[in-house]
Amino acid sequence: MTENIRQVALRIKTLREISGEKPEALAAVLGVSADEYRRYESGEADIPVSLLYEIAGHFKVELTALLTGEEPRLHHYSLVRAGKGPSVERRKEYAYQDLAYNFIHKRMETFLVTVEPRAGEAPGHFNSHPGQEFNHCLEGTLKVCFEKSEVVLNPGDSLYFDSGQGHAMVALEGKPARFLAVIL
Helix, strand or coil, X not given: CCHHHHHHHXXXXXXXXXXXXXXXXXXXXXCCCHHHHHHHHHCXXXXXXXXXXXXXXXXXXXXXXXXXXXCCCECCCCCCCCCCCCEEEEECCEEXXXXXXXXXXXXXXXXXXXXXXXXXXXXXXXXXXXXXXXXXXXXXXXXXEEXXXXXXXXXXXXXXXXXXXXXXXXXXXXXXXXXXXXXX
16 A cells, blocks of 8 residues: 555544544444454555545544645635645545645535546446535546446536445546546
C-alpha cells in the first residue's frame, strides 16, 4: 500500500481511539466485517471513497481532514487551479482530484474523477454511500453500472442518482473517461 493509504488509515484509527469506539463497533456502523475494517485501519487494504465519506460523517470531521491531515480553513470561497487539487489515491481504476478541499463546512464533496480503461466492460467493486450523487461526463464514454441497470454517458451528459444504491463506473472504448462528481 502507498504511504498515502497508510496515513489515511492512521488518521481513522486515531479518530476511533479518541472516540473510545472498538473496531468491531465501528465496523458494524459501516456495514463491513470486523476483519475487513481492521485491514482498512491497518493500511493493508485500500479504503473506498464511499467508506471514507461515511467515516468522516460518523466522526463529524471534514473528508479533507481524513485525506490530507489538514482541516479546511476557507470560509468565503475556495479556488482550486486546474490540476492543483489534491489527488486522492483510492482504487487503481479511479483517480480522484478534490476540487474544494480547503473550504470549511462543505455541504457537498466535489471531485474530478478519471476512470482508466480495463479489460472488458464488467464493473469492478460497487460503491454505495449515504446521500445523492451528480455526475457530469467531460471526456470519453462512461458506463455507470447499478445493481440492476446501467447508463452510458458521453461528454456533456449528466446523471443524478441515489448514491445509497451500489454503483460502479467503467471507461468504454479503451480510453479514459473523466467526469465531475458532486456528492451530497
